Amino acid sequence: MKFQPNKNGYYGQFGGAFIPELLYPNVKELEDNYLTILESVAFQTEYKDLLQHYVGRPSPLYLAKRLSEKYGATIYLKREDLNHTGAHKVNNTIGQILVAKHLGKTKIIAETGAGQHGVATATVCALMNLECTVFMGEVDIKRQAPNVARMKMLGAKVVAATSGSKTLKDATNEAIRYWIQNPETYYLIGSVVGPHPYPDMVARLQAVISKEMKAQLKMQTGNENPDTIIACVGGGSNAAGAFYHYLENENVELIAVEAAGLGVHSGESAATSQLGEVGVIHGSKTILMQDEYGQIVEPYSISAGLDYPGVGPLHAFLHETKRAKFMNATDKEALKAAYELTKIEGIIPALESAHALAVLPKIKFKKDQVVVVNLSGRGDKDLETYINHLEK
Amino acid sequence: MKSLKNIFQEKENLLSIFFTAGYPNLNDTTTIISELANNNVDFIEVGLPYSDPLADGPTIQDSSQVALQNGMNLDIVFEQLKAIKETNSKPLVLMGYLNQLLKYGEDKFCQACLESGIETLILPDLPMVEYENHYQQLFKKYGLTNVFLITPHTSEERIRKIDALTEAFIYVVASASITGAKGDISNSQITYFERIKTMNLKSDLIIGFGISNNETFKTACQFANGAIIGSAFIKELSKNGVSEIDNFIQSIR
Numbered sequence: 134m135k136f137q138p139n140k141n142g143y144y145g146q147f148g149g150a151f152i153p154e155l156l157y158p159n160v161k162e163l164e165d166n167y168l169t170i171l172e173s174v175a176f177q178t179e180y181k182d183l184l185q186h187y188v189g190r191p192s193p194l195y196l197a198k199r200l201s202e203k204y205g206a207t208i209y210l211k212r213e214d215l216n217h218t219g220a221h222k223v224n225n226t227i228g229q230i231l232v233a234k235h236l237g238k239t240k241i242i243a244e245t246g247a248g249q250h251g252v253a254t255a256t257v258c259a260l261m262n263l264e265c266t267v268f269m270g271e272v273d274i275k276r277q278a279p280n281v282a283r284m285k286m287l288g289a290k291v292v293a294a295t296s297g298s299k300t301l302k303d304a305t306n307e308a309i310r311y312w313i314q315n316p317e318t319y320y321l322i323g324s325v326v327g328p329h330p331y332p333d334m335v336a337r338l339q340a341v342i343s344k345e346m347k348a349q350l351k352m353q354t355g356n357e358n359p360d361t362i363i364a365c366v367g368g369g370s371n372a373a374g375a376f377y378h379y380l381e382n383e384n385v386e387l388i389a390v391e392a393a394g395l396g397v398h399s400g401e402s403a404a405t406s407q408l409g410e411v412g413v414i415h416g417s418k419t420i421l422m423q424d425e426y427g428q429i430v431e432p433y434s435i436s437a438g439l440d441y442p443g444v445g446p447l448h449a450f451l452h453e454t455k456r457a458k459f460m461n462a463t464d465k466e467a468l469k470a471a472y473e474l475t476k477i478e479g480i481i482p483a484l485e486s487a488h489a490l491a492v493l494p495k496i497k498f499k500k501d502q503v504v505v506v507n508l509s510g511r512g513d514k515d516l517e518t519y520i521n522h523l524e525k
Numbered sequence: 526m527k528s529l530k531n532i533f534q535e536k537e538n539l540l541s542i543f544f545t546a547g548y549p550n551l552n553d554t555t556t557i558i559s560e561l562a563n564n565n566v567d568f569i570e571v572g573l574p575y576s577d578p579l580a581d582g583p584t585i586q587d588s589s590q591v592a593l594q595n596g597m598n599l600d601i602v603f604e605q606l607k608a609i610k611e612t613n614s615k616p617l618v619l620m621g622y623l624n625q626l627l628k629y630g631e632d633k634f635c636q637a638c639l640e641s642g643i644e645t646l647i648l649p650d651l652p653m654v655e656y657e658n659h660y661q662q663l664f665k666k667y668g669l670t671n672v673f674l675i676t677p678h679t680s681e682e683r684i685r686k687i688d689a690l691t692e693a694f695i696y697v698v699a700s701a702s703i704t705g706a707k708g709d710i711s712n713s714q715i716t717y718f719e720r721i722k723t724m725n726l727k728s729d730l731i732i733g734f735g736i737s738n739n740e741t742f743k744t745a746c747q748f749a750n751g752a753i754i755g756s757a758f759i760k761e762l763s764k765n766g767v768s769e770i771d772n773f774i775q776s777i778r
């Protein structure tokens with residue numbers, strides 16, 4: 134099991150829990166309990182029930198015929214966009230809210246970039262009648278306004294992060310600072326980032342994506358293994374979920390797509406694997422965009438969910454071992470891909486997911502190559518960006 | 526320069542001051558250190574400005590941002606400290622985040638500390654397990670000591686373990702909080718300080734986070750060897766620059 138973390142939460146040299154002593158009791162409590170909870174019958178029963186009847190799982194695996202024709206491959210879309218709340222994020226929040234309840238927590242905090250994780254957290258808090266505070270960068274509050282409104286309607290308090298680049302990194306900083314000062318709260322992290330055990334716990338909760346994929350591919354093609362899986366990577370949770378049950382099967386090609394912003398080397402990019410070096414961010418040793426003195430560099434992407442200067446430690450390890458191939462897409466390429474999917478398949482993707490679609494023209498496919506693109510979310514939240522772009 | 530050990534043996538009610546290197550101006554570092562030394566501050570914490578200081582409140586965050594905008598970096602801090610190594614009489618403690626050490630190069634960083642007269646490090650995001658697995662050896666090689674933090678939520682068992690590993694002093698974080706001046710010390714904080722005091726630890730204790738004035742300093746000194754003032758001093762610097770340091774220190778003692 135090469136791609137499972139060791140007992141200290143390390144994937145190779147990446148991972149660990151680099152947290153101030155103030156957070157030690159919280160993280161330790163979670164570390165000591167998460168596996169027992171996740172594997173308990175009570176948890177599994179409730180988790181599966183909610184995923185089926187509340188989220189609407191299994192999400193369809195859709196053979197995109199016209200997209201397939203265009204790129205000369207057999208392309209399936211894993212439709213995480215059809216989940217309740219509109220993205221894969223809810224798989225994780227349903228799971229973690231049950232973990233929080235098992236631990237007896239009543240106050241929940243979360244960070245959010247695109248607002249999808251914030252909405253998914255506010256949703257499960259409403260469902261479970263728990264108090265919810267979401268930290269969101271000031272820049273993201275502006276560019277993802279519909280999600281801010283949804284969070285508020287769901288009863289969450291949205292706190293603006295005004296430090297640094299005022300995006301996901303800074304929202305995470307503020308959430309951690311709040312957590313230090315309010316240790317009775319449960320921090321519901323939205324991606325496979327943060328101190329151990331979060332990356333492993335979130336990956337396990339998102340693993341439902343590849344679990345379903347296996348069964349659906351078996352049904353639809355007779356073979357549970359695709360040739361290639363493509364997913365976008367911000368922190369890396371939808372990719373971790375889409376890759377999870379295929380990690381040890383090296384015949385399945387894994388492609389992780391990062392946001393190149395205005396171009397990988399433009400100085401306005403979030404392509405961490407290309408620009409980053411080993412470092413510590415948000416409690417985890419990973420690859421990280423930083424200057425020569427270890428100051429974290431402010432990333433840029435049109436997509437709030439990919440606008441992050443690190444990646445989860447699992448992805449750092451997949452990159453280092455070359456188990457996954459890391460590609461990237463610029464703002465422009467993502468926008469183009471979003472329009473294309475909308476026009477030929479009638480699906481408006483999230484800007485994040487559009488980055489995964491945007492590498493299709495860059496790959497030479499074999500004729501019968503079976504490709505699954507993880508369509509991590511829907512584009513409702515990005516309409517304003519899409520419309521602005523359309524007018525130009 | 527006297528070592529920290531000597532200072533702890535010789536005196537009680539130690540006053541330590543934290544400041545962010547490069548704030549308010551890039552070249553204030555050595556002036557601040559000599560002013561603090563002249564006013565009998567017992568040891569000095571030099572903060573390395575960091576882009577993402579997770580354990581710090583708004584005051585130190587802002588000072589870090591200004592310092593970085595002023596062009597402060599590790600090479601410059603070390604050069605500034607080297608220049609006063611022979612003249613400075615007070616022990617220096619360096620406070621920064623682990624990523625700064627990692628990126629600079631672990632050995633290069635430790636060597637530079639040595640050459641700059643630094644004997645002790647505070648890295649709030651360096652956890653005990655990582656220290657035991659790796660950094661203990663590294664720091665030992667360069668004769669550097671590490672400071673662990675304990676908080677109101679640190680278990681007795683863990684405090685005992687930290688006590689055993691401690692060579693410098695234990696940093697008693699006054700409340701479950703990030704850095705920043707808070708005003709008074711509450712009864713529950715007193716109970717916590719008493720609990721730590723009666724554990725009879727072998728290590729010296731310094732209380733910090735939220736110590737801001739004569740009253741809170743005096744209270745802290747009843748339960749520890751001394752206390753650290755950070756944010757309140759940064760606020761003083763932002764008001765008056767380096768000109769009123771003597772008045773500020775005298776108001777504490």
Ligand SMILES: Cc1ncc(COP(=O)(O)O)c(C=O)c1O
Nearest residue numbers: 249367368369370371438485510
């Ligand atoms: C639709 C969608 N996809 C992808 C992401 C990126 O997150 P991750 O890399 O954790 O999947 C986000 C984050 O907000 C998102 O909303």
